[in-house]
Amino acid sequence: MTSPPVLDIRAVTKVYGEGDTAVHALRGITLTVERGDYVAIMGASGSGKSTLMNIIGCLDVPSAGHYLLDGTDVRGLDERRLAILRNRRIGFVFQSFNLIPRMSAQANVELPLAYGGVRGADRRRRALAALGEVGLADRTRHEPNELSGGQQQRVAVARALVTAPTLLLADEPTGALDSASTADMLGLFDRLSRSGRTIVLITHEDDVAAHAQRLVRLVDGRVVEDRRRTTGARHRMPEGAR
Amino acid sequence: MSALEVLRFALRGLMANKLRSSLTTLGVLIGVGAVILLVAVGNGSSEQIKKSIQRLGADSLTVTQSTTGGRPGMPGGRSGGQSEQSSGPRTQAHDLTAQDAAALVDPVNAPSVETASPVVTSPSVTAGYAGTSATIDQFVGTTPSYFAAANKTVASGSAFTGDDVTAAGKTVVIGSSLAEDLFGRVDPLGKRIDVDGIRFTVTGVLKESGSSSSSFTDPDSIAIAPLTAVQQSLTGYGGLDQVIVQAKDSGAVDAAEAEITEILNGRHDVASSGAADFSVSSQASIQSAVGESSRTFTVLLGAVAAISLLVGGIGITNIMLVTVTERTREIGIRKAIGAPRGAILGQFMAEATVLSLLGGLLGVAAGVIGSRFTIVGVRPVLVPSSIALALGVSIAIGLFFGSYPANRAAKLRPIEALRHE
Numbered sequence A: 001m002t003s004p005p006v007l008d009i010r011a012v013t014k015v016y017g018e019g020d021t022a023v024h025a026l027r028g029i030t031l032t033v034e035r036g037d038y039v040a041i042m043g044a045s046g047s048g049k050s051t052l053m054n055i056i057g058c059l060d061v062p063s064a065g066h067y068l069l070d071g072t073d074v075r076g077l078d079e080r081r082l083a084i085l086r087n088r089r090i091g092f093v094f095q096s097f098n099l100i101p102r103m104s105a106q107a108n109v110e111l112p113l114a115y116g117g118v119r120g121a122d123r124r125r126r127a128l129a130a131l132g133e134v135g136l137a138d139r140t141r142h143e144p145n146e147l148s149g150g151q152q153q154r155v156a157v158a159r160a161l162v163t164a165p166t167l168l169l170a171d172e173p174t175g176a177l178d179s180a181s182t183a184d185m186l187g188l189f190d191r192l193s194r195s196g197r198t199i200v201l202i203t204h205e206d207d208v209a210a211h212a213q214r215l216v217r218l219v220d221g222r223v224v225e226d227r228r229r230t231t232g233a234r235h236r237m238p239e240g241a242r
Numbered sequence B: 001m002s003a004l005e006v007l008r009f010a011l012r013g014l015m016a017n018k019l020r021s022s023l024t025t026l027g028v029l030i031g032v033g034a035v036i037l038l039v040a041v042g043n044g045s046s047e048q049i050k051k052s053i054q055r056l057g058a059d060s061l062t063v064t065q066s067t068t069g070g071r072p073g074m075p076g077g078r079s080g081g082q083s084e085q086s087s088g089p090r091t092q093a094h095d096l097t098a099q100d101a102a103a104l105v106d107p108v109n110a111p112s113v114e115t116a117s118p119v120v121t122s123p124s125v126t127a128g129y130a131g132t133s134a135t136i137d138q139f140v141g142t143t144p145s146y147f148a149a150a151n152k153t154v155a156s157g158s159a160f161t162g163d164d165v166t167a168a169g170k171t172v173v174i175g176s177s178l179a180e181d182l183f184g185r186v187d188p189l190g191k192r193i194d195v196d197g198i199r200f201t202v203t204g205v206l207k208e209s210g211s212s213s214s215s216f217t218d219p220d221s222i223a224i225a226p227l228t229a230v231q232q233s234l235t236g237y238g239g240l241d242q243v244i245v246q247a248k249d250s251g252a253v254d255a256a257e258a259e260i261t262e263i264l265n266g267r268h269d270v271a272s273s274g275a276a277d278f279s280v281s282s283q284a285s286i287q288s289a290v291g292e293s294s295r296t297f298t299v300l301l302g303a304v305a306a307i308s309l310l311v312g313g314i315g316i317t318n319i320m321l322v323t324v325t326e327r328t329r330e331i332g333i334r335k336a337i338g339a340p341r342g343a344i345l346g347q348f349m350a351e352a353t354v355l356s357l358l359g360g361l362l363g364v365a366a367g368v369i370g371s372r373f374t375i376v377g378v379r380p381v382l383v384p385s386s387i388a389l390a391l392g393v394s395i396a397i398g399l400f401f402g403s404y405p406a407n408r409a410a411k412l413r414p415i416e417a418l419r420h421e
Helices: A049-056 A079-089 A105-116 A120-133 A149-161 A179-194 B003-015 B018-054 B098-104 B145-149 B162-167 B176-183 B227-235 B250-267 B283-326 B328-336 B341-370 B384-411 B414-419
Strands: A007-016 A023-033 A038-043 A064-069 A090-093 A167-171 A199-203 A214-219 A222-228 B060-065 B113-129 B132-142 B154-157 B171-174 B192-195 B198-206 B222-226 B242-247 B278-282
Touching: A007 A049, A023 A049, A023 A222, A038 A049, A049 A064, A049 A167, A049 A199, A079 A090, A079 A105, A079 B328, A079 B341, A090 A149, A105 A120, A105 A149, A120 A149, A149 A167, A149 A179, A179 A199, B003 B018, B003 B341, B018 B283, B018 B341, B018 B384, B060 B250, B060 B283, B098 B113, B098 B242, B098 B250, B113 B145, B113 B176, B113 B227, B113 B250, B132 B176, B132 B227, B145 B242, B162 B227, B171 B176, B171 B192, B176 B198, B198 B222, B198 B227, B222 B227, B242 B250, B250 B278, B278 B283, B283 B328, B283 B341, B283 B384, B328 B341, B328 B414, B341 B384
Parallel strands: A038 A199, A038 A214, A090 A167, A167 A199, B132 B222, B171 B198
Antiparallel strands: A007 A023, A007 A064, A214 A222, B060 B242, B060 B278, B113 B132, B113 B192, B113 B242, B154 B198, B171 B222, B192 B198
């Protein structure tokens, strides 16, 4: 393969605080995700999965180790460059949807394009296409409070997809949804995965993780399990994880 | 991310909370409106005072006695060619006399002087008529030429004559408000009023001078009687209070002033005593003195209004801080999806500036509309520079008071902002 892996995490640690009160959220994670992969990261609360997600999402920087997103080393990038990186390479889907209130679905989807500097007509076209892709072509003028939870989350997915990011990063995307909407949402992710999108999904529910092709389990800031569902084979623990 | 885009986000943010935005705008509106209106009121009242001084007549000069040579604090109170005088007590001060006044009317030595009217004044005299009494602010004793020199017009009846002055006739011409106070609806002509036990016959009523109540004394509460009669009954035969000189025309005022000084210097023996015992002031010099004090008044009003503008600005900071706290999560989302710091900073700065600019524009409108009405007897006169200044300051306030909350928003870290509930 000529193109670099989407995620290349090498011995990343994250420590909050100093001295005796220091909290080791990540104790050395090594993880590689190739293009088109569908990875579920699992772990109980306190396992460090939120910290890992913040680092993958370029919202935070590791204390030590290297993190290459799509071949770009994130270390040493200033805030402005991190913002550009988030805008171009990553599409976020949050547990609580995180749509901006009092803005129509279309305006919400257009927002990353606006920050990315895409002009009016092109922006509208791409936003409508993204909303069509998640099946909300008829709800473009609705504001978040006029949409159901499932629909809001689909708007959030459309917003994540609209910039054609290298990575779709979903943090407990079904955590606030009922079972019907959950099934709906997981179906959407499956479809996106089949169309070649790279997806990293963070969850603590087994049946959600079951949709992914690969499962990574975190305990106390370390990767304790990394297996591929289709093959069923367990990978050996990578070196840096110990 | 174009500037237009940032502005659109800002407007959308403001529209999301219309009541709050409009109340904040109101704060700035009041501040800007108050600055414009109060400065206009101050300006209007100073114009009014100027006008009422002008009513004295542009061609009249006032000669007053001064017991301490010259009058240092008084701009324009020049004493002829002799500039500063010693201001020590004087022993040889000459009173101004009716003869002085008569000497000023001299076609040879004072070609610029038209008339000179000796004036004695008795302040706050009580006059009575048929059981009613009223206080006369000024009881003036003078000669008939005073009416023209002081711009007093007789509306009904007639002024007294030179013969009345010679004969010390007890006739009086009264001001319009005095006529109203004493006589009400009764025609005052021919009636006799009682002034400190002496009876004067009213021969005429003056036209209303039109000065507003903003002047310190009512110019229409006046009674004008022959000089001799007033000296006889009220003031005694001491010196005159002033001599009102009317120049040939308004262009001859300066020449007249020089001539008066010349003549009086000679008559009062100033050359030997070394200091003038009188001062000559023209309307222009009084005007500049009054203008000075009314400017101070305007500045004071403006300062009070500026405080309210400042309060409006603090209102903006306050509301923007609340907005930033309230929308922390939104800021987090925007940052997570790649909003650069500048865009967030710009959005909140734009929100603050739009608030203050809108308030400023509405304030200008309110100030301009408000200045069309008469306020406490003063017709406000707009000062264009105050509009520009108030508007400029309101925009600056938006930028200045908005920058702190906007900076705080821009500095928020996305993870913490997202975690914020």
